[in-house]
Amino acid sequence: MSNYIYIAIMLLTTVAIRELPVLLLRKPLENKFLSSFLYYVPYVTLTVMTFPAILRVTDSLYVGAAALLVGTALAIKKVKMFPVAVCCSTLVFVLELI
Amino acid sequence: MLGAKDGIPIGLGYLAVSFALGIAAKNAGLTALQGFVTSLINAASAGEYAGFRVIADKSPYLIMFAVTLVVNARYFLMSCSLTQKFSPDAKLPQRLAAGFCMTDEIFGISMAQKGFLDYRYTVGAAVVAYPLWAVGTALGIIAGSVLGDNLVTALGVMLYAMFICIVVPPAKEDKRVLAAVLVSMLLSLVCSLAPVVKDIAEGTRTLVLTVIISAAAALIFPREEATENE
Numbered sequence: 341m342s343n344y345i346y347i348a349i350m351l352l353t354t355v356a357i358r359e360l361p362v363l364l365l366r367k368p369l370e371n372k373f374l375s376s377f378l379y380y381v382p383y384v385t386l387t388v389m390t391f392p393a394i395l396r397v398t399d400s401l402y403v404g405a406a407a408l409l410v411g412t413a414l415a416i417k418k419v420k421m422f423p424v425a426v427c428c429s430t431l432v433f434v435l436e437l438i
Numbered sequence: 439m440l441g442a443k444d445g446i447p448i449g450l451g452y453l454a455v456s457f458a459l460g461i462a463a464k465n466a467g468l469t470a471l472q473g474f475v476t477s478l479i480n481a482a483s484a485g486e487y488a489g490f491r492v493i494a495d496k497s498p499y500l501i502m503f504a505v506t507l508v509v510n511a512r513y514f515l516m517s518c519s520l521t522q523k524f525s526p527d528a529k530l531p532q533r534l535a536a537g538f539c540m541t542d543e544i545f546g547i548s549m550a551q552k553g554f555l556d557y558r559y560t561v562g563a564a565v566v567a568y569p570l571w572a573v574g575t576a577l578g579i580i581a582g583s584v585l586g587d588n589l590v591t592a593l594g595v596m597l598y599a600m601f602i603c604i605v606v607p608p609a610k611e612d613k614r615v616l617a618a619v620l621v622s623m624l625l626s627l628v629c630s631l632a633p634v635v636k637d638i639a640e641g642t643r644t645l646v647l648t649v650i651i652s653a654a655a656a657l658i659f660p661r662e663e664a665t666e667n668e
Contacts (some may be wrong), residue, residue: 341465341493341496341499343468343469343472343493344465344472345499346489346492346493346499346502346631347463347468347473347475347575349499349503349506349642350476350480350485350489350502350506351474351476351479352487352504353502353503354479354480354482354485354507354509354513355479355538356644357506357507357510357511357513357514357515357517358513358516358538358540359515359534359537359538360514361514361517361518361520361521361528361533361537362517362520362521362533362536362537363519363530365517365518365532365619371509371605372660372662373600373655373656373657373660375515375661376655376656376659376660376661377652377655377656378512378514378515378621378655379515379656379661380614380615380618380651380652380655380656381464381508381511381512381648381652382484382512382542382600382604383583383605383608383609383615383618383622383653384618384622384647384648384651385484385488385508385509385569385596385644385648386484386604386605386653386656387602387605387607387618387619387623387626388622388625388643388644388647388648388651389484389487389488389644390598390601390602390605390625391622391623391626391627392599392623392630393598393640394595394625395616397591397595397598398591400439406576407595407598407599408598408602411598411599411602412602412606413534415467415602415603415606415607416586416606418607420599420603421451421455421599421603422451422454422455423596424451424599424600424602424603425451425454425455425599425600426596427597428595428596428599428602429592429593429595429596429599430549432591432592432593432595432660433588433589434533434552434662435462435620436588436591436592437566437588
């Protein structure tokens with residue numbers, strides 16, 4: 341298993357995903373199932389990757405849980421991405437010191 | 439250059455988050471150069487993160503293709519929307535150049551432009567933001583080993599925070615997304631604990647859960663219009 345082959349597959353796939361619609365499409369997707377599926381995919385995949393993985397960032401479940409709760413609360417309050425990332429990161433750093 | 443100014447705040451956010459991504463890349467065994475090139479061309483936070491996990495797991499190449507396809511599928515939708523935003527006069531190379539730049543953020547600012555999209559705006563934003571994303575990744579790979587474990591763990595959380603920031607606003611606006619997110623949390627938790635299933639590589643688990651849950655959501659809560667909320 342070579343890193344270069346993995347990376348090449350990743351890059352070619354991503355570029356194809358971005359460029360195929362540009363090459364082929366002049367109209368919006370008509371298929372309701374496909375467009376609905378594509379609509380839900382990012383949220384489902386990000387959720388699956390974040391939870392429960394965030395609980396395991398340190399040996400203590402509570403540190404990750406605190407970051408998850410604070411991050412969610414700030415995002416609900418419409419705080420921008422970068423400040424939320426810094427807050428969560430700082431929180432974990434401080435909790436780890438305790 | 440058009441769009442470059444709007445690319446600066448996006449790029450600075452990218453720099454910090456891609457640093458965390460670089461730490462994940464380092465754990466997968468990538469060199470700084472490999473991380474730089476991957477990020478410069480890929481420019482996909484979740485897609486790269488999932489891909490680095492596949493490399494770390496040493497899963498088959500086919501899994502890399504499938505994981506990338508599914509995790510980055512949203513860019514397909516964004517590019518579909520993008521095609522509607524071009525002037526009919528826009529030439530194919532110009533369309534392709536803008537298509538290459540479809541990240542969540544650059545798609546967002548491009549679609550917010552009034553009238554037809556000038557491809558130079560989208561490309562200008564990417565010319566600023568993409569190198570910062572790539573440099574951050576390389577720095578994460580290099581400095582991730584210099585920094586203490588505590589700091590690396592803390593920075594790694596940034597990526598999750600970014601994911602939370604992408605998921606929460608639409609979940610707040612749209613009950614269907616909220617339902618999909620809650621079900622995803624539950625099933626992901628169950629799959630991480632259940633015997634046998636928990637031993638399946640994480641990238642593969644992400645892929646299977648994403649396809650099943652998104653397909654179920656699309657069947658149960660189909661969207662009325664293809665362009666709704668986009």
